[in-house]
Amino acid sequence: MVLETDPRAEPETIGHRVKSALSVPAVAFFKLLDVPFRWLQRLLGIGSMPYLFLLPNLAFFGLFVIVPLFLSLGYSVTGGTNLYLGERPYVGGEQYGYLFQCENYTDPATCREDRFWKAIFNTGVFVFFQVGFMVLFSLVTALILNREIRGRGFFRAVFFFPVLLSPVVVALIWKWILLRDGVLNAFLVSMGLDRILFFVDPTWAMFWAIFVSVWAHMGFYTLILLAGLQAIPPDLYEAAEMDGTKKERVFWRITLPLLWPNMLVVIVLALIKSVQIFDEVFVLTGGGPGTATQFIVQYIYTTGFANQVQNFGLASAASVVLGVVLFVLTLVQLAVTRRKDEG
């Protein structure tokens, strides 16, 4: 007896039919594009086609990144408060000179623009601790979530959930918890302890700025590390187990080296995002107490927009300095990645 159909073929369901019906317009669309692209390929040559495909994205990137970058450079060498670049007087490097006018760079109080240097100092402290804790906690969480524990899917969702929240919402929730009459102080009082004015003490304010930021973004970095952990071949662990290798040695000699490319991505992304911190902390602490949690982006925003005299020139000069810092960080990242690839 001869079978009329292949028994291994999946039976055609209504779902399949709907899918193939829906794909008709897409197929028609691509067929329609086929003709002009073949013509373009003949005209430009096959070597130019990748650039053609990159063009839309490049145009978008150029318009919203490269052009503003040059505009910012332009504004930074002008003064006054006019919005249009052409109407602003040229002042050369005066804005930069003003920013860098310091008797002692380690003491912001001796600088003419003390708030800029305080913002730089605060950003440095924030980046150091935030990135450190972010990487540490993300790694620990990823290692735990990679194990066969009960409710693993639930916990993965729980740790990722804060990433989905708007930074303003995150900050408002935590503000509600930490205020003088907030949930945390109510708890402390109910335990017979004294209230702590978290937003009046500079150390507490910085601590909570770091804590909230780590809490809000940790899930994203955990996910990257988790993907890296799952990509490590299990036979390496089996071999190590058969050799009786200690767990700590397995971590340092197998897990961490193989996870390093993902770790590098996490470190660089966290670093860049950390230098750019603004929204969460601005809503949470308002940059206070005093200037204790005022970071560089808030300084730029305040100088350029929140003052009565909107000093776009000085704000742009500070933006250029921030851009240079981020550029250097990216170069370091590229150098480290290249060395790793070559090694």
Added chain:
Amino acid sequence: MAYFLRKSVAAGVAAFGLMASAALAETELRIAWYNDGIEGEVMRDILDKFEAQNSDIKVTLDVLPYKAILESLPVQLAAGEGPDLARVTDLGGLSGHYLDLTPHVSDPAYWRENFGPFLNWMQPVGEPEQISGFMTQLTVTGPYVNKTLFEQAGVNMPGENATWDDWAAAVNDVAKKLDIPIPMAWDRSGHRVAGPAIAMGANMFDANGEPALVDDGLKAMATTLYNWHQDGTMAKDLWGSVSGSQYLGANEDFANARVVMYMSGSWQIPQFAEKIGDAFDWWAVPAPCGPAACTGMPGGAALVALKTTEHPAEVGKLMDYLSSEEVLNEFYGRTLFIPGHLGLAESGVDFKTDDPRAKHALETFAGAVPGISPVAFDLQGYVYNRVMFNALISRLGEAIVGEMTLDQAFERMTQDVEKEIAEKRRDG
């Protein structure tokens, strides 16, 4: 039947055509507005009446957060974009963008007669005759006290001509007896500090009329505020917990009876009448005295016409309507705002409230207007007053939390004001 049908269709087409042409002929005016209380609601009612009388003009009230009026609107206006009218508080700072309404209103003399002194606040430099708008609200800064707490504590409220030190002693006494967490709170605002500083002798300007923020009077008031934050008379939560010139108010704490005395201003009346009601006696008291005066700061919000409008004639028509005595009587009466209209101030506004506390507060603040120091009026009319207020509040805040000494703060205040004004003057 066919005849009837044809006639109906023709009538329908004609009606549709008329409606379409009316819609096309309609001019839309947009007002950028913010709310302290219920004034947006009241203004909408008034605008509905205006639209009923002027079917060719439609007015849209865009209610924005106050921060957007303060920070985004100036950028929008500088870019040549913007609404037809706006309700603003930085009266002098934005004056370069105001439309001169003189040729567009029906009776400029009425405006000069009734809004005279306030028109100066909105005039651009070198335009002493310009009519830009009218005050939707005249405000006066001054303190409120929780009278019920004084009665419960058995402490007498300091009387007329009491100083800030007298009040500080009294509110500390009340707070101690009743275990109230915050004896005194001030809005975190340079404008709020300016009045008491002038009372202490601050002149704000030098002999040439140039800004001179730091002098002995200002130092005296700033030092008092600094000391109150150190001895617990004022909580650091407000002034110490944010950076720069960010505004923070203690209205919620006062409404929850957690503050004995609250330095704010007349614009809180409608809010307190609604929120506190008769839960306790919230009582406006006259501005405490210093050696130079017993004064608060005048201020307020104005509805101004903007150069960005493409319909100046319609804007003029709308402003004529809104500024009329009858309409303003309704607006001020329902919003419980102190009138910025001299005729109404003299004849009295029919305030729509039975609350004796609100009535007393309105009388107290309105009665304070004649006693306001001329220095305070000059400062309010100064184009860069916000530069001075911001320098004052931000540097004093940094001193209060211990980032710098008071002397360093005074030095920085002067530098900040000089730097910002020099930057502005580069525009020519």
